[in-house]
Amino acid sequence: MTEIYAADHVLPVGAPPLRQGAVAVQDGLIVAVGTRAEVLEAHAGARVEELGFAVLLPALINAHTHLEYATYGGFGDGLPFSDWLADHVARRPRLAPGDVEAAAALGAMLCLQSGVGTIADASYAGAAVAAASEAGLRAIVHLEAFGGPDADAESVVEALRQRLAAVAGSTTPLVQLGVSPHSPYSVAPAVFAALDAFARSQGMTVMTHVAESLAELEAVADGTGPIADALRTLTRIEATGQHPIELLAERGLLRPGSILVHAVHVDANQIGLIASSGAGVVHCPRSNALLGCGTAPLVELRAAGVPVGIGTDSPASAIDFDLWAELRAAIVTARAREGRPDALLAAETVELATLGGARVLGIDDRVGTLSVGKRADLTAVDLTDTSYASTEDAAVSAVFAGSPERTLLTIIDGVVRYRKGADTERLAACWAAALPGRTRMIGTDD
Ligand SMILES: [Zn+2]
Structure with missing residues (x-):
C-alpha cells in the first residue's frame, strides 16, 4: 500500500x-x-x-536526550553547575520503583510530539530503552557508565556489558544500544579507554558530555574546583594537566562514532582535533545557557567541517524536549555570539536537526x-x-x-x-503516570 x-x-x-x-x-x-x-x-x-x-x-533528530529526566524540570534552577549536579544526585534516591520507567515513557511521547523521529539518549537507568521501543522511536540509547581513578576498568566494562544484556531484549529493530562514559571528569582516562574499546568491539557509538563548563576544565586539568568538591563523596578526580578534548584525542578516544555533547569551551586547536578525528558534536544551546556554562562556538565547529547535530538535553537543564524551541535558541545564541544576523540561518538550523544529527549518529544513509x-x-x-x-x-x-x-x-x-488530537489521551496518561515521581523528588506530598 x-x-x-x-x-x-x-x-x-x-x-x-x-x-x-x-x-x-x-x-x-x-x-x-x-x-x-x-x-x-x-x-x-x-x-x-x-x-x-x-x-x-x-x-527531526534530537541528538542528545535523557528521557529518564522528563519530570526534573526546574530542579536546582539558578545553582552553579557543580551544585546543580549535586542536587540531582541527592534527589535520585527518593524515586520509587517504576518512577524512572514512567518518566522515560513520558519523555518518549514528548519527543514524538515535537516532531522527533530519532533520539540519541544517555540513559542512567536503562529505562529509556523500553520507552523508546514502545513509542516506536528510532533511537540509540547509550547506557551511562562512571568510574574514577580508583575504579577497576575491566569491572566497569563487565558491569556495563551485563546492563546492556539486560536491556537488549527490550529493543525493536529501530533501537540500537551504545555506551556513554558520562564525562571526562566522572570517568578516569583508563576507564574511558576501556569503555571505548568495548564499544568499538561492539560497533557501538560512544556519547560523552565534554567541555561543558569551566568547572569541568579545572576538574580534569587540576583535579580541583567546584566539580571536584561536589563529587568528593562519590569519586576522586585525578589531575591530568589537560583539556578534556586534548585528553581524549591523545588517547585515541575521538573517532567516527564519538558523540561529543556540548563542546562549549573549545579553542581553534581543540576544534581542529575534533574535526580531524571524525567525531561529531551535539549542540545544546538552552542547556548551556541556562546552566551558565556559555555558548558553544557553533559557527567555528561547522566551518571546520565537524558534523554537528542539535539536542535538547533534558528538562533537568533545558526546560523541555521541544526541539523547535532548541532550534530557535540555536539561532538566537549564534547570532548574538557572532554579532551578525546570518551567523545561522533557519534552513541551516533545520539541517542541524535532520541531516546534521544523522551524520553525528552515523545513520545518514537511512534518515535525515x-x-x-x-x-x-x-x-x-x-x-x-x-x-x-x-x-x-x-x-x-x-x-x-x-x-x-x-x-x-x-x-x-x-x-x-x-x-495531533488522536494522541491527547495517551499523552495525558503519560503525564499522570510520571508526575508522582516528581512529587517524590521534591519530597512533599502536595
Ligand atoms: Zn546530557
Whole structure:
C-alpha cells in the first residue's frame, strides 16, 4: 500500500524546497518526493493525506536526550553547575520503583510530539530503552557508565556489558544500544579507554558530555574546583594537566562514532582535533545557557567541517524536549555570539536537526533527508494562524512557528507514531503516570 503525504510546503533538506509538494511512502521507504501533481500522477490509487497549510519535512533528530529526566524540570534552577549536579544526585534516591520507567515513557511521547523521529539518549537507568521501543522511536540509547581513578576498568566494562544484556531484549529493530562514559571528569582516562574499546568491539557509538563548563576544565586539568568538591563523596578526580578534548584525542578516544555533547569551551586547536578525528558534536544551546556554562562556538565547529547535530538535553537543564524551541535558541545564541544576523540561518538550523544529527549518529544513509530510498521518517508543522503564514521561506516559518502543539504528525519508518488530537489521551496518561515521581523528588506530598 502506498501512502502519499501532501503539504503546501515540503522541505526535503539537501534539495530545494517544494511548493505544493508530496512524499510517497511504501513499506517504510520513501519512494517519491516531488510536486503534489507529479507524485499523485505517478502513484495513482495511493491513499492520500492532505496536510494543507503546513511544512512537511524529515522527522527531526534530537541528538542528545535523557528521557529518564522528563519530570526534573526546574530542579536546582539558578545553582552553579557543580551544585546543580549535586542536587540531582541527592534527589535520585527518593524515586520509587517504576518512577524512572514512567518518566522515560513520558519523555518518549514528548519527543514524538515535537516532531522527533530519532533520539540519541544517555540513559542512567536503562529505562529509556523500553520507552523508546514502545513509542516506536528510532533511537540509540547509550547506557551511562562512571568510574574514577580508583575504579577497576575491566569491572566497569563487565558491569556495563551485563546492563546492556539486560536491556537488549527490550529493543525493536529501530533501537540500537551504545555506551556513554558520562564525562571526562566522572570517568578516569583508563576507564574511558576501556569503555571505548568495548564499544568499538561492539560497533557501538560512544556519547560523552565534554567541555561543558569551566568547572569541568579545572576538574580534569587540576583535579580541583567546584566539580571536584561536589563529587568528593562519590569519586576522586585525578589531575591530568589537560583539556578534556586534548585528553581524549591523545588517547585515541575521538573517532567516527564519538558523540561529543556540548563542546562549549573549545579553542581553534581543540576544534581542529575534533574535526580531524571524525567525531561529531551535539549542540545544546538552552542547556548551556541556562546552566551558565556559555555558548558553544557553533559557527567555528561547522566551518571546520565537524558534523554537528542539535539536542535538547533534558528538562533537568533545558526546560523541555521541544526541539523547535532548541532550534530557535540555536539561532538566537549564534547570532548574538557572532554579532551578525546570518551567523545561522533557519534552513541551516533545520539541517542541524535532520541531516546534521544523522551524520553525528552515523545513520545518514537511512534518515535525515526526504530522499527516495531513505526510511520514511517525516513530520509536519501546521502554519495556520501564525505570524509565519503565507510564507516566502518555509524553513523560516517552520523554525519560528514550530512547536509540539503545531506538530500534526510524526511518522517513523512509514508508521504514524504520533498524531495531533488522536494522541491527547495517551499523552495525558503519560503525564499522570510520571508526575508522582516528581512529587517524590521534591519530597512533599502536595
Ligand atoms: Zn546530557
